[in-house]
Amino acid sequence: MSYCSYIETLVGDRKELNKNYHDKHYGFPIHNDNELFGRLILEINQAGLSWETILKKEQSFRKAYNNFDIKKIAGYTKTDRQRLLADTGIIRNKLKINAAIENAKTILALQKEYGSFEKWLEHHHPRTKDEWVKLFKKTFLFTGGEIVNEFLMSIGYLREAHSENCPVHKEILKQNPMWTRNKI
Structure with missing residues (x-):
């Protein structure tokens, strides 16, 4: 699995804190x-x-x-x-x-x-x-x-939250119909 490059550079507690936000919150619709x-x-x-x-x-x-x-x-x-x-x-x-x-x-x-x-x-x-x-x-x-x-x-209104090869990006695409309708 290839995550956004920023997450891959972190280690230890910093990685855990940021990865949780990256994987479960960042870019997901609220x-x-x-x-x-x-x-x-x-x-x-x-x-x-x-x-x-x-x-x-x-x-x-x-x-x-x-x-x-x-x-x-x-x-x-x-x-x-x-x-x-x-x-x-x-x-x-x-x-x-x-x-x-x-x-x-x-x-x-x-x-x-x-x-x-x-x-x-x-x-x-x-x-x-x-x-x-x-x-x-x-x-x-x-x-x-x-x-x-x-x-x-x-909150998912702009698409640049994750790189396209990030598995979280693919999950957000499933949950966020705006991303499939609009390229903004």
Whole structure:
């Protein structure tokens, strides 16, 4: 079996951590709005850091952000912001914390208009990477090109998540009809 070259270069605990994400999560479609939002929070927090750092802190993020419950996060108060800034288990960046809270409010509005965050994404699919980046920057806080690109690849909206000879790529093709309909 030939995996994506990045995974093949890792060893030990690093390989196990990254391979689990690679094999079971990266590029697979997500149909739960809270999980989609959670992935966006993680991608935003990865900015300037390694993805491995975020993977190691994922459970702490889940705990700190009420398991990525959009409604709860949208209702966070100044006290919640202070709690997050003091939480050593997550990335304590005021801009990233504020983005999570404000983006939760935005997603609530999108859910009201489109029925779900997932349906909002589907409504705009397919787009080029540049079109997605422009849309995300207009809609959400703290969403630059790399964050949007990685978010969309990680949830199966862009095909570049895995090399074509990777067995995970073949599994995603079975689960993601968008990939067979669109080459974007």
